Amino acid sequence: MTMTAVFAPVGRATLHVLATLGGAATVFGRVMRSLFPPRFDKSETWRQLFHVGVRSWPIVAMTALFVGAIMVIQTAYFVRRTGATSFLGYGVGYSVFAEIGPVLIGLMFSGRVGANNTAELGTMVVTEQVDALRALAIDPVRYLIVPRFIAMMVMLTLLMVLGDLFAIVGAAATAQGLLGFDWRVLIANLVESHLLDELLMGVVKATSFGIAISCISCYFGLGASGGAVGVGRATNHSVVANATAIFLLDFLVGWLFTL
Amino acid sequence: MTANDLPASQVKRPLLARFGAPVIAGYRAARDLGRLFVDTFVAIARGRASRKQVFEQAFEIGNRSVPFVVITLGVLGFITVYQVAHQVAQILPDFSMLGAAFIQMMCREFAPTITGLMVATRVGSGIAAEIGSMVVTEQVDALKMCNADPVEYLLAPRTLASGVMLVMLTVVGVVSATIAGMLIAKAGFGIPYQTFLRFDLVGVSDVATGVTKAFAYGLAIPVIAGQAGLQATGGSAGVGAATTRAVVNTSFAVIVLDFVLSGLAYVVFDK
Amino acid sequence: MSVRIAVQHLTKTHEGRVVLSDVSLEVRSGEILGLVGPGGHGKSVLLKHLPRLLVPDRGHILLDGRDLATLSGFDLARAREGFGYLFQNYALFDFMTVADNVAFPLRQERSAASADRGGEQRGVASREQQIDLRVRERLAEVGLERAYHQFPRELSGGMKKRVGLARATVTNPSIALYDDPTAGLDPVTSSRIFALILAMHRKVPGCASVVVSHDIDRMAAIVDRWIVLEHGTIAFSGLRADLLRALASAPPDGLLRRFFGDPAALPSHVTSGATA
Numbered sequence: 001m002t003m004t005a006v007f008a009p010v011g012r013a014t015l016h017v018l019a020t021l022g023g024a025a026t027v028f029g030r031v032m033r034s035l036f037p038p039r040f041d042k043s044e045t046w047r048q049l050f051h052v053g054v055r056s057w058p059i060v061a062m063t064a065l066f067v068g069a070i071m072v073i074q075t076a077y078f079v080r081r082t083g084a085t086s087f088l089g090y091g092v093g094y095s096v097f098a099e100i101g102p103v104l105i106g107l108m109f110s111g112r113v114g115a116n117n118t119a120e121l122g123t124m125v126v127t128e129q130v131d132a133l134r135a136l137a138i139d140p141v142r143y144l145i146v147p148r149f150i151a152m153m154v155m156l157t158l159l160m161v162l163g164d165l166f167a168i169v170g171a172a173a174t175a176q177g178l179l180g181f182d183w184r185v186l187i188a189n190l191v192e193s194h195l196l197d198e199l200l201m202g203v204v205k206a207t208s209f210g211i212a213i214s215c216i217s218c219y220f221g222l223g224a225s226g227g228a229v230g231v232g233r234a235t236n237h238s239v240v241a242n243a244t245a246i247f248l249l250d251f252l253v254g255w256l257f258t259l
Numbered sequence: 260m261t262a263n264d265l266p267a268s269q270v271k272r273p274l275l276a277r278f279g280a281p282v283i284a285g286y287r288a289a290r291d292l293g294r295l296f297v298d299t300f301v302a303i304a305r306g307r308a309s310r311k312q313v314f315e316q317a318f319e320i321g322n323r324s325v326p327f328v329v330i331t332l333g334v335l336g337f338i339t340v341y342q343v344a345h346q347v348a349q350i351l352p353d354f355s356m357l358g359a360a361f362i363q364m365m366c367r368e369f370a371p372t373i374t375g376l377m378v379a380t381r382v383g384s385g386i387a388a389e390i391g392s393m394v395v396t397e398q399v400d401a402l403k404m405c406n407a408d409p410v411e412y413l414l415a416p417r418t419l420a421s422g423v424m425l426v427m428l429t430v431v432g433v434v435s436a437t438i439a440g441m442l443i444a445k446a447g448f449g450i451p452y453q454t455f456l457r458f459d460l461v462g463v464s465d466v467a468t469g470v471t472k473a474f475a476y477g478l479a480i481p482v483i484a485g486q487a488g489l490q491a492t493g494g495s496a497g498v499g500a501a502t503t504r505a506v507v508n509t510s511f512a513v514i515v516l517d518f519v520l521s522g523l524a525y526v527v528f529d530k
Numbered sequence: 531m532s533v534r535i536a537v538q539h540l541t542k543t544h545e546g547r548v549v550l551s552d553v554s555l556e557v558r559s560g561e562i563l564g565l566v567g568p569g570g571h572g573k574s575v576l577l578k579h580l581p582r583l584l585v586p587d588r589g590h591i592l593l594d595g596r597d598l599a600t601l602s603g604f605d606l607a608r609a610r611e612g613f614g615y616l617f618q619n620y621a622l623f624d625f626m627t628v629a630d631n632v633a634f635p636l637r638q639e640r641s642a643a644s645a646d647r648g649g650e651q652r653g654v655a656s657r658e659q660q661i662d663l664r665v666r667e668r669l670a671e672v673g674l675e676r677a678y679h680q681f682p683r684e685l686s687g688g689m690k691k692r693v694g695l696a697r698a699t700v701t702n703p704s705i706a707l708y709d710d711p712t713a714g715l716d717p718v719t720s721s722r723i724f725a726l727i728l729a730m731h732r733k734v735p736g737c738a739s740v741v742v743s744h745d746i747d748r749m750a751a752i753v754d755r756w757i758v759l760e761h762g763t764i765a766f767s768g769l770r771a772d773l774l775r776a777l778a779s780a781p782p783d784g785l786l787r788r789f790f791g792d793p794a795a796l797p798s799h800v801t802s803g804a805t806a
Contacts, residue, residue: 013326059507059511062511063511063514066514066515066517066518067514069518069522070368070514070517070518070521073518073521073522073525074364074367074368074521076525078360094346098342099338099339099342104376104514107376107380107510108507108510108511110380110506111380111503111506111507111510112503112506112507115384115499115502115503115506115507116499116500116503118499119496119498119499119500119502119503120499122495122499123494123495123496123499126495127495174522178522178525178526179525227494227495228391228392228395228396228494228495228497228498229388229392229498230495231495231496231498231499231502232384232387232388232389232391232392232498232499232501232502233388235384235388235499235502235503235506236381236384236385236388236502239380239381239384239506240327240380240381240384242380243327243331243376243377243380243381244327244330244331247330247331247334247335247338248334250334250338251334251337251338251341254338254341254342255341258341258342258345396619396621397617397618397619397621398621398622398623398624400578400583400615400617400621401615401617401621401622401623401697402623403581403583403610404581404583404610404613404614404615404635405634405635405638405697406607406610406611406635406638406639407634407638408607
C-alpha cells in the first residue's frame with residue numbers, strides 16, 4: 001500500500017514532465033517544418049516582433065538595472081574581504097553576463113511574454129477561434145506559432161544584449177552611490193576583463209531560452225481547456241515549465257561552453 | 260482593433276499626456292497596492308485569517324513547491340559550483356574556500372532570491388489564476404454579498420502562509436543547492452566533501468539577511484498576485500491577463516526587494 | 531408598503547459607453563419587481579448597483595432612506611446582510627461543498643454571532659447545529675437534500691441555480707435580487723425556479739424581490755410591478771394593470787408589444803401578497 005503511495009506521485013510527475021517535454025518538442029518539430037522551406041505568415045511575424053519587443057523591453061531593462069546593482073553589492077563582500085578591488089569589475093561582469101543576467105532576464109521574459117503568449121493562445125482555443133482558423137483553411141502553426149517562435153527567439157537575444165548594457169549602468173550607479181567606488185574604474189576593470197566569451201555564452205543562453213519559452217508556452221496555450229479557469233491553469237503550468245527549462249538549459253549551455 | 264495595434268507614431272496624443280498618463284496610472288496603481296497591503300496586514304493582525312485556511316494554503320504553497328525548488332536550486336548549485344570551480348582551477352588551484360564562499364552566497368543572496376522567484380512564478384500565477392477566475396465567475400461578488408471581505412477571506416490566509424513557508428522553502432533551497440554543489444565538486448574536481456562543506460564564512464548577518472529576504476518576498480507575493488487577480492475583467496482573456504500581470508509584478512517585486520534588502524544589509528552590517 | 535430602495539438619477543458609463551442613463555426607480559416592500567428589456571441594455575448592471583457591488587458615476591441609491599455612498603465599510607457589510615443575491619452564473623464557490631456554500635452566509639453573519647454570545651458555553655456547537663438545520667431545510671425546499679456533500683462541479687446547471695437560490699435566501703433576506711434565474715434552463719426547471727422565487731418571497735413578510743429575466747411568461751405570473759429598460763433608460767414603469775392598459779393602446783411594432791405580445795395572451799397573475 002505504501003509502495004503505491006510513494007511511487008504513484010513520482011510516476012505521475014515523471015509522466016507529466018515527459019508529456020510536457022514531448023509536447024514542446026512536437027511544437028518545435030512543427031515549427032522547424034514550417035521554417036525550412038520558409039512557409040509562414042510574414043506580416044504576422046513582423047507584428048509579433050513588434051509586440052514582443054515593445055511589451056518586454058521596459059521590464060527587461062529595469063530588471064537588468066537592478067541585477068547589476070545587486071551583483072555589485074554581493075561582489076563587494078568578497079572584494080572587501082580579499083582587498084582585491086580590481087576584482088569588482090570582473091566579478092560583476094562575469095556573473096551578470098554569464099549566469100545571473102541570462103537567468104533573471106530569461107525568467108522575466110518568460111513571465112512577461114511567455115505567460116502572455118499562453119494566455120492569448122489559451123483564450124483563442126477556449127473561445128474556438130483556433131477551430132475557426134482551421135475552418136478557414138489557415139494552418140494555425142504557420143499563422144500563430146511560427147511568428148511567435150521567431151519573435152521570441154530573436155527578441156530575447158536582442159534584449160539580452162540590451163540587458164547587459166543596462167546591468168552595467170545599474171552596477172556603475174550602485175558602485176558609485178552605495179559603495180563610493182569610482183564608476184569609471186569599474187567600467188575600466190570590466191573592459192579589461194576580456195569577458196567576450198561570457199558575453200557570447202549569455203547571448204547563446206538567451207537564444208536557447210527564447211526557443212524553449214516559445215515552444216513551451218505555445219504547447220500549453222494550445223492545450224488549454226475549460227474556459228477561464230482552464231486558461232489560468234494553463235498559464236500557471238506554462239510559467240513553471242518555462243522556469244524549469246531555463247535552469248536546465250542554463251546548465252546545458254554552460255557545460256557545452258566548457259568543452 | 261484598438262489604439263494599441265497601431266504603431267506608436269500613428270497614435271497622436273499630446274506629449275504631456277503621453278508621458279503623464281502612464282505616470283498617473285503608475286501612481287494610482289502603487290497607491291491601490293499600498294492600500295491592499297495595509298488592508299491585508301491589518302486583517303492578519305486582527306486575527307481574521309481562518310486557521311484552517313492558513314494551514315491549507317501553507318500546504319499548497321509550501322509542500323507543493325518543494326519538488327520545484329529542489330530541482331531548480333539543485334541545478335543552480337550544480338551550475339554555479341561547476342562554473343566557478345572551472346574558473347578557479349584555471350586561475351589559482353586552491354579550492355579550500357570554494358565551499359565556504361558558496362554556502363555563504365547561497366544563504367545571503369541566491370537561495371532566498373531564486374526561491375522567491377520560483378515561488379513568485381508558481382504561486383503568484385496560481386493565486387492570480389484562482390482569484391481571477393473567481394472574479395470573472397462572480398464568486399468574489401458573492402463573497403461580498405455573504406458578508407465575507409475578499410481581502411480577509413482570500414488574501415490574509417495566503418499571505419501569512421506564504422511568509423512562513425517561503426522561509427522554510429529557502430532552507431530547502433540552501434540544502435538542495437549545497438548538496439548538488441558538493442556532489443559536482445567531488446565528481447568533477449575531486450574536492451572532498453569535508454573541504455566543501457564548511458560554514459566558517461556564514462555569519463549571523465548572512466542568515467539574518469537571507470531570512471528577512473525570504474520573509475519579505477513571502478509577504479509580498481500573495482498581495483501583489485492577489486491584486487492582479489482581483490482586477491481581472493472579462494472572461495478567459497481577463498484571467499490570462501491577470502495571471503501574466505501577477506507573474507511579472509511579483510517577480511519584479513522580488514528583484515526590487517532583493518536590491519533594497521541587499522543594500523540595507525550592506526549598510527547595516529558592513530559599513 | 532414602504533420604499534426599501536430608491537434609485538435616483540443613476541448614470542453609469544463603462545469604457546466610454548453609456549450603460550445606464552438617468553435611471554430612477556423604487557423597490558418596495560411586499561412587491562415583486564420585474565426588470566425586463568433587450569439583452570445587454572443594462573439590467574444586470576442596474577441590479578448590481580442596489581447592494582453597491584457597482585458604484586454609480588452619477589446619481590444616488592438610498593437604502594431605507596440612507597445614501598449607500600455615505601456608508602462606511604462596516605455599515606455597508608451590515609446593510610448587505612439584509613440582501614439575498616442570485617447571480618447570473620450562480621457564482622457558487624467551487625472549492626466548497628453544496629452544504630458549505632449554503633451555510634456560508636449564515637456562518638458569516640456577524641450580527642447574529644454577537645447576539646449569540648450569551649450561549650457561548652455550548653455556543654459554537656449549538657450554533658453550528660442550528661446552521662446545519664437551516665441548510666438542510668433550505669436544500670430540501672429546493673429539492674436538493676441529496677446534494678449536501680457534493681461539489682458544484684458535479685451538479686447540472688439547473689441544480690447549481692437551485693443551490694444558488696438556496697444560498698441567496700437562506701438568511702431570509704428582506705430584499706431578494708435574482709439575476710436571470712432561468713437562463714439556459716429547461717422549461718420544467720424554469721417553472722420550478724419561479725415557483726421557488728414566489729415561495730421565498732412569501733416566506734418573509736414584507737419581502738421586496740427584484741427579478742431580472744427574459745422569461746416574460748413565467749414572470750407575468752408573479753411580478754407585481756414592471757420596469758422595461760431599453761438602451762439604459764426606463765421605457766415603461768408600472769403595475770400589471772398599467773401594463774395591460776399600455777399594451778392595449780401600444781403600437782403593434784413598438785417595444786412593449788414586441789416584448790409582451792398580445793395583452794390577452796399574458797399569463798394570469800398569482801397574487802404575491804402585495805397591496806396594489
